[in-house]
Amino acid sequence: MAIVLNEIYEVEITGMNHDGNGVTRIEGEVVFVKGALTGEVLKIRINKKYKSVYWAEILQILKTCKERVNAVCDVYNSCGGCKLQHLSYEGQLKFKRELVFNALNRIAKANIDSEMVRPVKGMRKPYNYRNKAILFAGEEAGKVVLRFKEEASNKLAPESCSFLFPEKVNLFLKKLEQLFSKHEVAVEDALLGVMVRYSSYMDKIQLVIIAKNQFVRDTDLLISDLKNTCSNIAGIGLAMHKDNKAADMFSIYRGVEIVFGSKYLEEKIGEKVYRLSPASFFQVNTEQTKILYDCVKEFAALNSEDIVLDAYCGTGTIGIYAADKAAKLIGIDVVEEAIKDAKYNAVANELVADYYKGKVEDILPKLLKEGLMPTVVILDPPRKGCDKKMLKALKQLAPNNILYVSCDPSTLARDIKILFEYGYKLIKIQPVDMFPQTTHVECIIMMTNSGSKGK
Numbered sequence: 001m002a003i004v005l006n007e008i009y010e011v012e013i014t015g016m017n018h019d020g021n022g023v024t025r026i027e028g029e030v031v032f033v034k035g036a037l038t039g040e041v042l043k044i045r046i047n048k049k050y051k052s053v054y055w056a057e058i059l060q061i062l063k064t065c066k067e068r069v070n071a072v073c074d075v076y077n078s079c080g081g082c083k084l085q086h087l088s089y090e091g092q093l094k095f096k097r098e099l100v101f102n103a104l105n106r107i108a109k110a111n112i113d114s115e116m117v118r119p120v121k122g123m124r125k126p127y128n129y130r131n132k133a134i135l136f137a138g139e140e141a142g143k144v145v146l147r148f149k150e151e152a153s154n155k156l157a158p159e160s161c162s163f164l165f166p167e168k169v170n171l172f173l174k175k176l177e178q179l180f181s182k183h184e185v186a187v188e189d190a191l192l193g194v195m196v197r198y199s200s201y202m203d204k205i206q207l208v209i210i211a212k213n214q215f216v217r218d219t220d221l222l223i224s225d226l227k228n229t230c231s232n233i234a235g236i237g238l239a240m241h242k243d244n245k246a247a248d249m250f251s252i253y254r255g256v257e258i259v260f261g262s263k264y265l266e267e268k269i270g271e272k273v274y275r276l277s278p279a280s281f282f283q284v285n286t287e288q289t290k291i292l293y294d295c296v297k298e299f300a301a302l303n304s305e306d307i308v309l310d311a312y313c314g315t316g317t318i319g320i321y322a323a324d325k326a327a328k329l330i331g332i333d334v335v336e337e338a339i340k341d342a343k344y345n346a347v348a349n350e351l352v353a354d355y356y357k358g359k360v361e362d363i364l365p366k367l368l369k370e371g372l373m374p375t376v377v378i379l380d381p382p383r384k385g386c387d388k389k390m391l392k393a394l395k396q397l398a399p400n401n402i403l404y405v406s407c408d409p410s411t412l413a414r415d416i417k418i419l420f421e422y423g424y425k426l427i428k429i430q431p432v433d434m435f436p437q438t439t440h441v442e443c444i445i446m447m448t449n450s451g452s453k454g455k
C-alpha cells in the first residue's frame with residue numbers, strides 16, 4: 001500500500017538524518033519527521049513528498065525520547081538557525097559523533113569501529129558562543145530591525161536571536177537598531193544588513209554596514225553617533241552594494257571602506273594573537289577554536305625538521321598555532337586580505353613563513369614543480385571540501401602526515417576516500433563541537449602515508 005498524503009500514521013523513529021530530522025519508514029518508504037528524535041513513538045501527518053522522500057509533521061508524541069528537552073528560544077520552530085535545541089546537549093554530542101562515524105563508513109568506506117571516533121569535545125555552556133553575525137535589515141512598526149532570515153525563506157525571523165551571540169553583541173545590535181531608526185535609515189533604499197564580529201581578547205566589535213546605493217545621506221551623523229554611544233567599537237566599515245541584491249550579502253563586505261577606527265580586530269587563541277580584517281575568515285566559536293587548534297597541534301606533533309603546508313590558511317591561524325617549532329611554514333588562501341593578515345600574523349608571532357594568495361589547486365602544482373616537499377599538510381577547506389586537482393597534487397607531494405580539519409563530514413569523507421586510494425591510512429579522528437544547537441560538527445582527522453601508493 002502506498003503512503004497517502006495528509007494521512008495520519010503512528011510510527012517509531014529509528015534514526016536521524018544529517019539535518020537533524022527524525023527518520024522512519026512506512027510501507028518501505030523513507031519518511032523524514034521534523035523535530036522527531038530517535039526512539040520516539042509518534043502520531044504524524046504526511047505533508048509532502050520531495051524526490052523519493054516523504055516529509056511529515058508531529059501531531060502527538062506517544063513515547064518521548066529521554067533526551068528530549070524544551071527549546072530555550074521562542075522562535076526556535078520558525079527561525080531555522082538552530083536545529084537541535086530540543087535535544088539535550090549530551091544527546092547533541094552523541095548525534096554529532098554518529099554523523100562523523102556514519103559519513104566515514106558510508107561515504108569513505110573506512111570500515112572503522114565506532115570507538116575510533118573520539119567523543120565530541122563539547123562546550124561547558126553551549127549558548128551565546130558565536131563571535132560573528134551577518135544579519136539582514138528590515139522594518140517593523142516603523143523601526144529598523146536586524147535579524148536572520150527564516151529557513152528557506154526571504155522573510156526575516158519574527159524575533160532577534162538572543163542565544164547565539166555573546167550578550168555584549170546582543171546589546172550592541174539593539175543599540176545599532178535604535179541608531180539606524182533614529183537616523184531614519186530607509187531599509188528599502190539604503191540598508192541591506194550588517195556584519196558584526198566580536199573579539200573577547202579586545203572586548204571590542206568590528207562592524208561593517210552593508211549599504212545600498214542611497215545610504216550616503218546621513219552617514220557622518222550616524223557614524224559619529226555610533227562611536228559616541230558604543231565605546232566598544234574597534235572600527236566601522238562601509239560596504240556599498242552595487243545592485244541591492246541580497247544574494248551576495250555574504251561576500252560584499254570584501255570591498256569595505258573604513259569610516260571609523262581600525263580596519264582590524266585582534267583575537268587571541270592560546271598564546272597567539274591574530275589580526276583579522278573584515279573579509280578574512282575566522283572560526284566563529286573562539287572558545288572552541290583553542291580546543292580545535294590544540295588538537296591539531298597534538299596530532300601533528302611537529303618537530304624542528306618538519307616543513308608544514310597550511311592549505312586554506314585564512315589568516316594563518318592554525319599553522320602559526322601548530323607549527324611554531326617547525327623548520328618552515330607555508331600557507332595558501334584565495335582571499336587577498338586573509339593573506340595580508342597571515343603575513344602580518346606570522347611576523348607578530350615571531351614566525352618565518354611564506355604565504356601565497358590564490359586557489360590551493362592552482363598554487364600547489366606550481367610549488368610542487370619548484371620542489372616544495374612538505375612533511376605535513378594541514379587542510380582546512382570550506383564546506384565544499386577540497387578540489388580534486390588539489391588532492392592529485394597532494395598525491396605527488398606525498399607528505400608523511402595529513403591533518404584534515406573539516407566542518408562537513410560528508411565532503412570530508414568524500415575526500416578521504418580519495419586519500420585512501422593514494423595510500424593514506426586513518427590514524428585519529430576527533431570531532432569538536434564548534435556549533436552547539438545546530439547540526440554542524442567540526443572534525444579533525446589525522447592520516448599517515450602508508451607508503452603503498454604515493455607518488
Ligand SMILES: C[S@@+](CC[C@H](N)C(=O)[O-])C[C@H]1O[C@@H](n2cnc3c(N)ncnc32)[C@H](O)[C@@H]1O
Nearest residue numbers: 281312313314317333334335359360380381382
Ligand atoms: C574553513 S576556512 C579555514 C581558515 C583557517 N584555516 C582558520 O582556521 O581560520 C577556509 C578558508 O579557505 C579559503 N578558501 C576557499 N576556497 C579556497 C581555494 N580554492 N583555495 C584556497 N583557499 C580557499 C577561504 O578563504 C577560507 O579562508
